[in-house]
Structures are given as structure tokens and as C-alpha cells.
Amino acid sequence: xxxxxxxxxxxxxxxxxxxxxxxxxxxxxxxxxxxxxxxxxxxxxxxxxxxxxxxxxxxxxxxxxxxxxxxxxxxxxxxxxxxxxxxxxxxxxxxxxxxxxxxxxxxxxxxxxxxxxxxxxxxxxxxxxxxxxxxxxxxxxxxxxxxxxxxxxxxxxxxxxxxxxxxxxxxxxxxxxxxxxxxxxxxxxxxxxxxxxxxxxxxxxxxxxxxxxxxxxxxxxxxxxxxxxxxxxxxxxxxxxxxxxxxx
Amino acid sequence: xxxxxxxxxxxxxxxxxxxxxxxxxxxxxxxxxxxxxxxxxxxxxxxxxxxxxxxxxxxxxxxxxxxxxxxxxxxxxxxxxxxxxxxxxxxxxxxxxxxxxxxxxxxxxxxxxxxxxxxxxxxxxxxxxxxxxxxxxxxxxxxxxxxxxxxxxxxxxxxxxxxxxxxxxxxxxxxxxxxxxxxxxxxxxxxxxxxxxxxxxxxxxxxxxxxxxxxxxxxxxxxxxxxxxxxxxxxxxxxxxxxxxxxx
DNA sequence: TCCTAAAAGATGTATAGACATAATGGGGTC
DNA sequence: GACCCCATTATGTCTATACATCTTTTAGGA
Numbered sequence: 001x002x003x004x005x006x007x008x009x010x011x012x013x014x015x016x017x018x019x020x021x022x023x024x025x026x027x028x029x030x031x032x033x034x035x036x037x038x039x040x041x042x043x044x045x046x047x048x049x050x051x052x053x054x055x056x057x058x059x060x061x062x063x064x065x066x067x068x069x070x071x072x073x074x075x076x077x078x079x080x081x082x083x084x085x086x087x088x089x090x091x092x093x094x095x096x097x098x099x100x101x102x103x104x105x106x107x108x109x110x111x112x113x114x115x116x117x118x119x120x121x122x123x124x125x126x127x128x129x130x131x132x133x134x135x136x137x138x139x140x141x142x143x144x145x146x147x148x149x150x151x152x153x154x155x156x157x158x159x160x161x162x163x164x165x166x167x168x169x170x171x172x173x174x175x176x177x178x179x180x181x182x183x184x185x186x187x188x189x190x191x192x193x194x195x196x197x198x199x200x201x202x203x204x205x206x207x208x209x210x211x212x213x214x215x216x217x218x219x220x221x222x223x224x225x226x227x228x229x230x231x232x233x234x235x236x237x238x239x240x241x242x243x244x245x246x247x248x
Numbered sequence: 249x250x251x252x253x254x255x256x257x258x259x260x261x262x263x264x265x266x267x268x269x270x271x272x273x274x275x276x277x278x279x280x281x282x283x284x285x286x287x288x289x290x291x292x293x294x295x296x297x298x299x300x301x302x303x304x305x306x307x308x309x310x311x312x313x314x315x316x317x318x319x320x321x322x323x324x325x326x327x328x329x330x331x332x333x334x335x336x337x338x339x340x341x342x343x344x345x346x347x348x349x350x351x352x353x354x355x356x357x358x359x360x361x362x363x364x365x366x367x368x369x370x371x372x373x374x375x376x377x378x379x380x381x382x383x384x385x386x387x388x389x390x391x392x393x394x395x396x397x398x399x400x401x402x403x404x405x406x407x408x409x410x411x412x413x414x415x416x417x418x419x420x421x422x423x424x425x426x427x428x429x430x431x432x433x434x435x436x437x438x439x440x441x442x443x444x445x446x447x448x449x450x451x452x453x454x455x456x457x458x459x460x461x462x463x464x465x466x467x468x469x470x471x472x473x474x475x476x477x478x479x480x481x482x483x484x485x486x487x488x489x490x491x492x493x494x495x496x
Numbered sequence: 497t498c499c500t501a502a503a504a505g506a507t508g509t510a511t512a513g514a515c516a517t518a519a520t521g522g523g524g525t526c
Numbered sequence: 527g528a529c530c531c532c533a534t535t536a537t538g539t540c541t542a543t544a545c546a547t548c549t550t551t552t553a554g555g556a
Contacts, residue, residue, distance in 0.1 A: 017539065031469065033430075043506070054541045059507080060308075076506045076549035182281075193441035193461040193483025211459035211483065213441040221279070235441025235459065265509065291536065302511045307537080323537050324519040 022051050022061045030070055030081050040078045041071065095176050096142045096150055096231075105145040109173050112203065113139040116158070116165060127155045128218065128225040134158040136165065138174050141203055148204040151232040160224040175229065182221050190216040193235060200232055211235040270299055270309045278318055278329050288326045289319065343424050344390045344398055344479075353393040357421050360451065361387040364406070364413060375403045376466065376473040382406040384413065386422050389451055396452040399480040408472040423477065430469050438464040441483060448480055459483040 026047075029035045042050070047058045062079055065071045072082040100107040119133045127135065136156040142149045154174050156164050167177055194214050201208040215231045274295075277283045290298070295306045310327055313319045320330040348355040367381045375383065384404040390397045402422050404412050415425055442462050449456040463479045 019539070033469070045506090056542080057540060059509095060540095063508090073507065074549085075508080075547070076504090076551095078506065188489065190487050190489050191439060191461070192487035193459040193481075195459040195484075209457065211441040211443040213439070213461075221281075233441075236443075239438050239440035241436065241438050267509070293536085303537095304512080305510060307539095308510095311538090321537065322519075323517065324535060326536065 018051070018053055018057060019061060022047070022053075022058065023064065026061065026065065027070065035081050037081050039081045041081065043078060095173075095179055096152070097173065097176055100142065100144040100149060103144060108143040108146070109140055110143070111138065111140050111170050113137070114169055123155060126218070126228045127157060128220075128228075129157050129159070134165075138169060139203075140169070140173055140175075142173070148206075149233075150238075151200060151203050152229060153232075154227060154229040156227045157225050160221065160226050174227075178219075178227060182219070182226055186220045188218045191240070194232075196232070196234075204232065204234055206234050213238060213240070215240075266299070266301055266305060267309060270295070270301075270306065271312065274309065274313065275318065283329050285329050287329045289329065291326060343421075343427055344400070345421065345424055348390065348392040348397060351392060356391040356394070357388055358391070359386065359388050359418050361385075362417055371403060374466070374476045375405060376468075376476075377405050377407070382413075384422075386417060387451075388417070388421055388423075390421070396454075397481075398486075399448060399451050400477060401480075402475060402477040404475045405473050408469065408474050422475075426467075426475060430467070430474055434468050436466045439488070442480075444480070444482075452480065452482055454482050461486060461488070463488075 026041070035041060041047075044055050044058045044062065047062075048055045051058070062071065062073065066073050066079070069082060071079050073079045096109075097107050115137055116134060117137055119127065119129050119131055119135050121131055123129070123135065124131065129135065136154075136158055138152075138154045138156070140152040140154065142152060152173075152175065156174065156178070158164055161178070161182060163181070167174075169177065192214055194212055196204065196206055196208055196210045196212050198208050200212070201210065204212075206212075213233045213235045215233075216229070217231075218228045219226045274289070283289060289295075292303050292306045292310065295310075296303045299306070310319065310321065314321050314327070317330060319327050321327045344357075345355050363385055364382060365385055367375065367377050367379055367383050369379055371377070371383065372379065377383065384402075384406055386400075386402045386404070388400040388402065390400060400421075400423065404422065404426070406412055409426070409430060411429070415422075417425065440462050442460055444452065444454055444456055444458045444460050446456050448460070449458065452460075454460075461481045461483045463481075464477070465479075466476045467474045
């Protein structure tokens with residue numbers, strides 16, 4: 001059922017390095033509420049004395065905690081336990097083949113539609129490319145155990161992805177191919193619920209109007225739009241799971 | 249529409265500190281693909297020479313990049329550009345009042361149901377407390393511009409939250425109160441789509457069967473369950489948005 | 497009294513050096 | 527040739543020190 005799980009923290013309950021021990025210790029005091037929000041934590045030199053180490057070591061720990069958002073540091077004044085920034089969760093979206101295989105179901109996919117065309121005005125909202133840019137428009141149905149699992153509707157910016165027009169997406173699903181090709185990216189996710197329309201319902205083998213979980217992702221690499229994908233899951237059967245622990 | 253947006257990176261295109269400059273430089277080479285996945289990046293001593301700084305400075309940058317998942321470090325072998333771990337996104341869920349107010353709509357809420365009771369077997373799946381524990385069971389409807397915006401169904405573990413049984417949740421919504429009370433927490437999110445049942449539909453003023461976005465969150469503090477909440481949004485009207493840029 | 501300037505106190509950044517740790521590769525031995 | 531041991535090498539961690547930077551506080555002068 002779960003798409004994925006991820007825990008950020010490096011949880012060494014039992015101290016490994018001194019760095020780890022100090023980090024866990026301080027984090028523990030914050031998490032437990034022993035040091036409430038707004039509390040000024042001891043100065044670097046005092047912590048250094050307390051743990052019997054140099055200020056540099058403490059400084060690195062505090063820098064890490066500050067980056068993680070647990071504390072805020074003010075020159076001259078000291079370091080303070082910060083208001084939890086709101087909830088932050090790390091959400092990991094693995095590629096769909098892995099997702100299916102982790103459920104111990106045989107994976108397959110088919111491509112009912114794929115074609116090259118010029119970007120139109122409406123595509124601008126999706127892919128962030130100028131009108132007229134050559135794009136690849138692919139629809140892909142992922143199957144788990146022979147039954148439809150997820151509908152993937154994807155646009156790829158041919159200008160920014162080398163060799164995408166030669167790739168054979170009937171052999172490798174586009175998502176997996178892109179993951180292996182495009183080095184790294186920034187991404188924007190949009191997650192919402194929608195009732196399945198007639199086409200979607202047919203392709204997923206569900207009834208029209210069924211509540212579906214829709215994940216739209218836009219990806220950039222070095223400032224240029226790479227791809228836009230819309231993943232539709234039958235909503236009652238699938239969920240995104242994200243586990244989050246402050247720190248790192 | 250958007251619940252929230254968060255960008256992790258500290259994007260100083262134009263170098264501030266040496267640390268920042270090296271970090272941006274190396275990250276750039278990875279993001280641009282100049283250093284492809286699996287590429288062994290120069291040794292610390294070589295980078296130190298290249299940037300005219302000490303090994304410690306380079307070491308700190310690489311440590312940070314490793315923590316962010318951009319590179320993997322292997323003793324003796326060197327540091328390598330890592331396979332993007334899959335997509336990771338930082339998802340921030342702010343409290344609902346802020347969410348509504350950021351839409352420039354007047355916020356209000358009402359509490360159709362609230363009561364103290366003992367945890368039953370069925371609650372174990374939700375809140376992770378032993379049967380018989382005293383819990384608070386609250387239903388809360390959040391309104392934006394006078395119209396239902398979100399349905400909140402919440403369980404609070406009275407044993408782990410000081411003063412929750414005295415709090416007046418007709419004045420402050422429970423989510424906001426908890427955020428200000430409980431210092432920090434680990435959380436597990438489950439996001440899925442569901443059709444509105446009769447009760448939900450009535451409370452949200454929508455038709456039965458409407459696709460809704462459901463976010464379930466369980467929160468712990470220092471190992472003890474704090475609260476479980478189920479937020480139901482009419483799906484066509486709301487979406488979660490998460491922006492992600494690699495690096496920390 | 498009030499404004500300004502200097503001192504003090506905290507973090508920020510960087511260095512050089514030391515030792516620990518782990519993987520690799522190259523012997524040497526059987 | 528197979529195996530084990532050890533030197534090599536790159537990263538991991540920590541220290542002691544130095545100077546920069548930014549606030550707050552204090553002291554001084556008009």
C-alpha cells in the first residue's frame with residue numbers, strides 16, 4: 001500500500017562518535033521539552049567544557065542543528081531552541097517498477113499513446129517551455145499483477161533531454177529511463193484528489209467517478225524544464241507514506 | 249490552493265563565504281551533469297589545492313554534500329556522485345489557520361464533537377497507545393470565508409500532553425494549541441484519496457462520493473504517541489504543493 | 497539626558513596538524 | 527595459484543588557534 005518510507009535521521013541511540021553523542025544529547029533535550037521553545041542553550045564554550053571537547057566540535061554540531069532547523073543562532077546573544085518550523089516531512093517517490101516489485105507483484109506496463117509534437121499554449125502551464133518547443137507526449141499504464149496500478153501521463157522537453165526521441169519507451173518506461181539519464185533535478189510536486197473521468201476510468205479499469213490520488217510532478221535540470229508527469233492512482237487502494245524525524 | 253511551499257537550499261549564486269562558493273561550485277558540476285553519476289570527484293587534498301584552502305574546509309563542504317545525498321563517500325576510494333536517491337521532496341504542512349489566512353480568507357472553525365474517553369482496540373491502529381488510556385476525541389470543521397474548508401478528526405493522548413483536558417478547544421483549534429505546546433515531534437504521514445461518506449459530506453457541505461484528499465498524521469514526542477489527526481479536504485479544491493531542490 | 501563611540505561577548509569561518517579508521521593493492525608464504 | 531598480512535592512501539574526527547563579524551553593553555562627551 002505504501003509508496004515509500006524514509007527516515008532522515010541517523011539514529012545512533014548509543015553513541016558512536018563524540019559528534020554523534022553531543023548531537024543526540026542536545027536533540028534529546030529539545031525533543032523531550034527539557035529545553036522548551038525559546039530557551040537559550042548553553043554557550044559553545046560551556047558545552048565544550050561540559051563534553052570535554054573543543055569549541056570547534058560543538059560548533060559543528062550546533063551548525064548542523066541550525067541547518068536542520070532545530071535551533072536558531074544569533075551572534076552575541078547565543079543559540080535558541082526554535083519554534084518547530086511547522087511540520088516538515090520528507091517524501092520519497094521511487095520509480096513505479098520498484099514500487100510494484102516491493103509489493104511482490106509482477107510488474108508490466110503498456111504505452112497506449114506516445115508521440116512527438118509542438119508545445120501548445122495549454123502545455124505552458126504544465127511544462128514551462130515556450131510554445132513551439134518539441135515535446136514528447138506519452139501515456140503509460142503501469143500494471144501490478146496484471147491489473148492496472150497507475151496511470152502515467154507525461155510530457156518530456158526534447159530540447160533538454162538528450163536522446164529522448166530515439167529511446168524506445170515500449171521497452172523501458174519513461175520514468176525509469178529519465179531517472180537514469182537526467183543527472184539531477186529540482187522538482188515541484190502537487191498532490192490532490194480527483195474523481196476519475198471516463199478515459200482515466202477505462203485505462204485504470206475502475207468506475208468513473210472513483211476517487212483517485214493524483215500526483216503531478218514538474219522537474220527541472222539546471223534551470224531548464226525536463227518533464228512533467230501526472231500519476232493517477234486509484235485512491236482507495238494506494239497511499240503515500242512519509243515518516244519524518246527532525247534532525248540531520 | 250497550495251498548502252505550502254518550501255525550498256531547502258541556501259541559494260547564494262554569488263559567493264559569500266569560501267564554504268558557500270565551493271559548495272555551489274561542486275553542486276553546480278553535479279547538477280549540470282559535468283560530473284555524471286558515479287564519477288569520482290577529486291580528492292580532498294586536490295580540491296583544497298584547487299580552491300587554495302585547507303583540507304578541513306573542503307572536508308566540511310563534502311560532509312554537507314554527503315548529508316544532502318548528492319555524493320557518497322568511501323574511505324580509501326574517494327567520493328562519488330551518487331545516484332539520485334529517487335526523488336525526495338520536502339513537504340511542509342502548516343497549521344490550518346495560517347493556510348486559510350494565506351489565501352486572504354477570513355478564518356473560523358467550529359467543534360461539532362469533543363469528548364474524553366478511554367482508548368478502545370480500534371484506536372490502537374490510529375494512536376499507538378494501550379487500550380484504556382485516556383484520550384481526547386475531537387472533531388473540528390475549519391471554515392474559510394464562511395464555507396467548510398477542512399474536516400479535522402483528532403485523537404489526543406492525554407497521558408503525554410500536559411493540560412490538554414483543561415484546554416478550551418472552542419477558542420483555539422486543537423492543531424494550533426498542540427503546535428504551541430508540544431515541543432517537537434516525529435511524525436508519520438499517510439496521504440490518500442477517498443470518496444466522502446455521508447457524515448463527511450454533510451460536515452463539509454459537499455456531495456456524498458466527492459473525491460477528497462485525506463492526510464493522516466501520527467505524531468510522537470520522545471517515543472510516546474501524542475496525537476493522531478485525519479484532515480479531509482474536498483479534493484478538487486485543494487492540493488498539497490512541495491518544491492524541492494537538492495542540497496541542504 | 498541623550499547620543500555616540502568604544503569595548504566586550506558571542507558566533508562564523510578558516511587553518512594546520514594529529515591520530516583513527518577502513519579499503520585497496522601488493523607483496524610474501526604455503 | 528590461493529591466501530594472509532601489511533603498507534599505503536583517502537576519508538573521519540578532533541584539537542588548538544586565529545581572526546572576522548555582529549550585537550549588546552558600557553562609558554564618555556556634548
